[in-house]
Amino acid sequence: MDSAVFQHFRPEERPFIERINDWRNQAVDEYRPILTNFLDPRQIFLVESVLGKLDQSFQYWQFGGYNQAERRRVIFAPGYYTPETADYQLQLFEIKYPQKFAELSHGKILGTLINSGVDRSQFGDIITNGHDWQFFGVKNMTDFFTEQISKIGAINVRVEAISDMDVLVPSNDWLDETLLVTSFRLDTIVADTFKISRQRAKDLIEGQRVQVNWTVVTQPDFQVDLLDMLSVRKFGRVQLRAVLGQTRKERFKIQVGTLRRQPLSGQK
Incomplete structure (x- = not known):
């Protein structure tokens, strides 16, 4: 794989990017479909970004059980192959x-x-x-x-x-919101999404109460990227879905999906 590919992604994502290449090569070399386990939205984004536009000799497909699924299994396969639902196992x-x-x-x-x-x-x-x-x-x-x-x-x-x-028709409590943020630092995104101070956000992160893509992150300056899923204990979840541009004051306009934790009946 061209080493220039890695400069567009986080250093810690390199092993997964190499694995994408391995899956592709295995499907091509063995001329058979290769099925992954469930990938999260960020991993699926990496698959799409790394593979880009494909030729007729190779394709990939993804499915998670229903059309709006966040987590999906991916099939890498030679061009002749068209998967059926049962193939996702x-x-x-x-x-x-x-x-x-x-x-x-x-x-x-x-x-x-x-x-x-x-x-x-x-x-x-x-x-x-x-x-x-x-x-x-x-x-x-x-x-x-x-x-x-x-x-x-x-x-x-x-x-x-x-x-x-x-399969159920899921109740959708996600909200699409637009935010103006000064940076893509984790503490900034958490603070601006949940309307808390930067210091409170920093304390939550350093206190191991924030996950990015289901992994605890304790660095407030961690850089959030497209389709990252953030989970903040007792606050909810937020996903960075799009970067819409930059204002004259050099603030970033972003679109996020939010799933805010609702207090239980009788709680304040």
Whole structure:
């Protein structure tokens, strides 16, 4: 791979970029499709950026179980190949729990799955319609998810493998917002999104309460890039979706998607 490619991305992303090249070469050399685990939005952006415009001898496809999926599996394949849904080896799971007496949340489900020892790349989006909960996983993990996940927090649950025809229509609480920011520093984006001081944002970051692409980042000056997903504990999530330009005062106009944590009933 041309070393000039790496200068456009973060140094810590180099291993993943090299892996993209390996996947492509494997698909071409072995003349067969290569299927990844679930990739996050930033990783998918890297795939699209690195591969660019492709010739007829090679293509790639992506799918995460439904059209709006954030996390998706990618198939790298020779030009002759056109994937079907089954080729992505996805399984939809539904979480059964006593809805009259308990409440689940995205954070509780995510924490339970990760703490069970499952790598984040083994399952995709966690979706809800407001009361029912489902998630997508890699098909060969079906027995693990259905047999090993029996509690989420203190709530007894049962995980069932169901048909992808029964996927929920997710309730969409994401909001598109436009912000003016002085830089792409992590503390700046967190502060301006959640309307808190830069010092408060810095304290949250250094206190290990902020993740970028599901990895804790403790450097306030970390540079946020396109499609990065930021999670701020007890505040919510924000994704940088577009850079719209720069003002005369040299502030950047950006478009973000925000998912703000709503207080529970009775809390302030």
